[in-house]
Amino acid sequence: MGILVALLVLSVLIFFHELGHFTAARFFGVQVDVFSIGFGKKLYSKMIGKTQWSISAIPLGGYVKMKGQDDTDPTNISYDDDSYNTKKPWQRIIILLAGPFANFLMAFLLYLAISYMGVPKLLAYVGEVGKDTPAYQAGLQKEDKIVQINGNNILYWENIGKQINDSKNDITLIVEREQTLITLQLKPKVIDDQNIFGEKITRRIIGIGPLDKQTTVYYGFIDGFGYAWEETKRASLLIFKSVQKLITGVVSTDKLGGIITIVDVTAQASSAGILSLFFFTALISVNLGVLNLLPIPALDGGHIMFNLYEMLRGKAPSDNAMYYITLVGWAMLISLMLLGLYNDVNRLMG
Template sequence: MITSIIAIVLVLGGLIFFHELGHFVVARIFGMGVKAFSLGFGPKLAGFTSGQTDYKLSLIPLGGYVALAGEQGEDEPDFPDDKLFSNRPAWQRLCVVAAGPFFNFLLAFLIYWFLGLAQGQAVVLPLVGGVLPDSPAAEAGFVKDDLVTAIDGVPVDSWTQMVETIRAAEGKPLVVEIDRAGQVLTLTVTPKVNTYKNLFGENVTVPMVGINQAGQVRFEPIDGIGFAGALQNTWYMSKVVVKGFVSILERLIPVESVGGPIMLAQMVHQSAQSGFFDLLGMMALISINLAIINLLPIPVLDGGHILFFGLEIIFRRPLSDRWKAMSMRVGLLLLLLLMSLAIFNDVRRLLS
């Protein structure tokens, strides 16, 4: 239990700290004034001052923060005007804000890179973890723990290869060879072609048979230093997260599945129980989630500030304080509603 609590603190705190580190690094690159950079929140435990920046170790180890000079447009008598965040060009302010989510993507990439070097490339096995009711797979006779070994006579050794083969069939019947507890069986399944709208509102057709993966993997040696594989994993998981958000908006995934801090803590706890590498993999996934959530164009989030600075660059003048203040209030209300929904779902799951 103590180990899981430490893992939760290190993972969630580390992700937030790395996010703030992105803001700090880019602000310093541009020569902006930084009043404070803290590891943790709350009362200061230890620290030192270098130049005009107070570096602190604070009591509550759940993340950290960076305080930029002139961040809210206020006067800073201890800093020259040219070092104030609010006096810098909009494109520099945009880069500083965008650096937080970028560092979360970077952290996920570095984790996947390390996992590739330490374990090899993870390949998901074509093992059935579940069969959807009334689906083509259910009608064909698929059951949990069936291992797909070939489709139309072509050997299949990964879940990705199996999915690509099903999609390439475009709804035509497929002869699937499976291994069921050591017994070789042949099933015929006709994929159902589903149509949905992607992130850009375009209609996309996807043949599906109605099976879920079991999640079992094998590890293969990587080519070279694994840079490309880490990049592919980061991009793939980012697409999965974005697709999840879009599916919630389209009500393909129920809003009851949205989780908050309790759900995150449970996921980290379960990963910590499974081992160090699983914990790192979960950390990478949460880091990608954090990056994408922060990029949502909601005022008070990084994405909202990026939107403001982007509009300032386009129209060559800052947005009015009145409009920004009103947007911030609306964004804060929306964020509070989303947080309330997530926490409500967390509590409901605990009680049930």
């Protein structure tokens, strides 16, 4: 059941991505010949207007085939008025950007729904207090509730680490213990650590862990938009940084996951509940949006680069150059997919 949910989630995300391209293309008067979810043999198709809407056998992507635009043969162009090729470069760029934009919008809407469904957050109660730590030496105790750090109100556990790291000197804690407020002075300890990308960093700690005590935060109509915007922005920056670290070699290529990992983790998220599924689906949606903006020929980002070149030079790259550059792009894309699949198989085999 989890695998079916995962494939459905991927299909929905692909549909929204391609719907973005389709909507922008039709807005500018471009004829769309095919709108397909999946690749390979068509399982179902129906002509609506001049567009063939299809569901294909391999649910690993999708495509919108516009008149005069063919990734498999970039020399196959058309100069009819309703062709992609006859549109101005800035119009083509908007058509190309519409797909990734739809993914970011999808993530935003999912985070918005999460904000109204209720976001689980750990409360700022102290659970574990490590021995010989600044917290232990200052007298912090289990079940103390941290109310303020350096005059800043603390509502949730997630706020504590940032306040400690942002402080340059000693910190002042106000904690609630048995309905009494107590003020404590601490000198954080600086330790060597690693961030999520495995890079060496230093951070300040006081030596405490959270108590398993949480609440559900329901956002109002307006506040929900703020939450959705911040979460979409945070997820986008995380994916951008991840790609950057992968390209620069900070993150090893064996960390790259493929379709098997995506399906597996999505299935796990679905079994954990609708909230977990929404969170992970939003992250995948942002991932699709960011990856499609990479300047690789055969991806939206690569086509955007071609059109920017045409805007700057006043002419498009030659048909011959477009053909070979697109071949290189497909080779890069297929290589990345095979690498992800190879890593998936390795992980499955332990």
